[in-house]
Amino acid sequence: MNLSMNNVGLADAPSAEEATRFHGVLAKLQLDPLTSEPFYQQLKRQIHNLIDSGELAAGSNLPSERMLAEALNVSRTTIKRCYNDLREAQVLSTHGRGGTQIQAKPNAGVSANRLKGFAEDMRERGMVPSSQLLSQEVVQDRMIASIFDCPSVNTFLRLVRVRLGDGIPLAREVAWYDLTLAPHMGLGLHILARQMPA
Amino acid sequence: MNLSMNNVGLADAPSAEEATRFHGVLAKLQLDPLTSEPFYQQLKRQIHNLIDSGELAAGSNLPSERMLAEALNVSRTTIKRCYNDLREAQVLSTHGRGGTQIQAKPNAGVSANRLKGFAEDMRERGMVPSSQLLSQEVVQDRMIASIFDCPSVNTFLRLVRVRLGDGIPLAREVAWYDLTLAPHMGLGLHILARQMPA
DNA sequence: AAGTGGTCTAGACCACGCA
DNA sequence: GCGTGGTCTAGACCACTTC
Numbered sequence: 001m002n003l004s005m006n007n008v009g010l011a012d013a014p015s016a017e018e019a020t021r022f023h024g025v026l027a028k029l030q031l032d033p034l035t036s037e038p039f040y041q042q043l044k045r046q047i048h049n050l051i052d053s054g055e056l057a058a059g060s061n062l063p064s065e066r067m068l069a070e071a072l073n074v075s076r077t078t079i080k081r082c083y084n085d086l087r088e089a090q091v092l093s094t095h096g097r098g099g100t101q102i103q104a105k106p107n108a109g110v111s112a113n114r115l116k117g118f119a120e121d122m123r124e125r126g127m128v129p130s131s132q133l134l135s136q137e138v139v140q141d142r143m144i145a146s147i148f149d150c151p152s153v154n155t156f157l158r159l160v161r162v163r164l165g166d167g168i169p170l171a172r173e174v175a176w177y178d179l180t181l182a183p184h185m186g187l188g189l190h191i192l193a194r195q196m197p198a
Numbered sequence: 199m200n201l202s203m204n205n206v207g208l209a210d211a212p213s214a215e216e217a218t219r220f221h222g223v224l225a226k227l228q229l230d231p232l233t234s235e236p237f238y239q240q241l242k243r244q245i246h247n248l249i250d251s252g253e254l255a256a257g258s259n260l261p262s263e264r265m266l267a268e269a270l271n272v273s274r275t276t277i278k279r280c281y282n283d284l285r286e287a288q289v290l291s292t293h294g295r296g297g298t299q300i301q302a303k304p305n306a307g308v309s310a311n312r313l314k315g316f317a318e319d320m321r322e323r324g325m326v327p328s329s330q331l332l333s334q335e336v337v338q339d340r341m342i343a344s345i346f347d348c349p350s351v352n353t354f355l356r357l358v359r360v361r362l363g364d365g366i367p368l369a370r371e372v373a374w375y376d377l378t379l380a381p382h383m384g385l386g387l388h389i390l391a392r393q394m395p396a
Numbered sequence: 397a398a399g400t401g402g403t404c405t406a407g408a409c410c411a412c413g414c415a
Numbered sequence: 416g417c418g419t420g421g422t423c424t425a426g427a428c429c430a431c432t433t434c
Contacts, residue, residue: 036430038403064419075405080420087420096413097419163373169346170379175316175361175371234411236422262400273424278401285401294432295400 022063025056026071039074043082048091051102062092062100118163118171127165134160138179154180220261223254224269237272241280249289249300260290260298316371320363328365332358342374352378 029046031039050056062068065083069076083100086092093103122129136159145154156176163171227244229237248254260266263281267274281298284290291301320327334357343352354374361369 040403066419075407077406078404081403083420094420097417098414099419168379169376171373171375172342172346173371173373175369177369178367181366181368238422264400273426275425276423279422281401292401295398296433297400 022067022071025050025063026068028055029068029072031072031074039078040081040085043072043079044085047082047086051091056102058102060102061098062102064099118173122165128167130164130167132162132164134162136160141176150178150180154178220265220269223248223261224266226253227266227270229270229272237276238279238283241270241277242283245280245284246289254300256300258300259296260300262297316361316369328362330360330362332360334358336377339374346376348376348378352376 028050029043031042035042047056047062051058056062062083063071065076065079069079072079083092087094087100090103093101095101119129119131136157138155139158140155141158145151145156157179159173159175159177161173161175162169163173226248227241229240233240235243245254245260249256254260260281261269263274263277267277270277281290285292285298288301291299293299317327317329334355336353337356338351338353339356342354343349346352355377357371357373357375359371359373360367361371
């Protein structure tokens, strides 16, 4: 068998030196095997919280997947699942050999978060997002048309919905979709356009 | 060793019978080991295409992870990664022993899509979502408070933003976030609450 | 009760980017 | 070139839902 790779077996050499670098982080990450919450979820939540609270600064490095796996005594796959989810959520980023880095600012407010959807934001925070449609109608509205800088004859889909996190109403949204540009939005609707009152 | 589970080793009994059920699906799924595109990506793409084209009808079943893995001669983990991604995108759903089912209609309209965020919806359609913040302010508003069924002294974050797909403005949204319930939304903002004009 | 997906393990090889 | 993340394997146990 040509196991010609990986210096597994070099003892705990890396831990000894590098552990100090991540001492602060490692001390704050703990897994509870008794709860029903999966390991990777616990980690996601804890890391996200550390970032939100500023204990993990933007731009700083997280332990490598292998290192954290060894430190927490879980498999690399579990760490990877956590890191991957956070990478997908653009909370972490990867830099070749540079490892995994924190991308979001500690307290990135709404201005940054609004690049993500509400649902995505909620899921990152470990909440279950849902949505309740209050009304939907196809309208013509000159004011909105002017905002979009398009002919005032364009029709818009007007949506009002409540956004919930864990079943609790957190936001109310009113949205106008330009049906000329996004016709798929109107699919399945059987509502005739009507004139919007001024 | 107490390998007291899984009838692995019962030969290809399941395949023989069940393969006919999924004959159409299995015949259309093929993995190319030569391309650089990962297996799970190839599968995601192919399954998504089959759904879009209507060859896989909404509500119908997909082969179980184990079965598809065996049929394509890959590990269950690889199939799972594909299925999981599609589940997260709400394209597939899971039903206990019932297996994995196709959830989205080929061209589901807004009424279904509004359970997802704008960004997610865009990404599924292969467009690049972005957002432009027009205004953000912390306000008190009795009308909104009554909608949320909460004390009228609660403060809200009022956002106006334009949603873009591939750089084209597709929607305008006005959102009110209840800062009492979602304080993290206001982090990083230095805007004093002001009274909302009636 | 049988089979499903959910989670986790312990390994392996690869491409790529810093050092 | 070395360590990183990316992909993949072959297995295991569990909770849960449907049969």
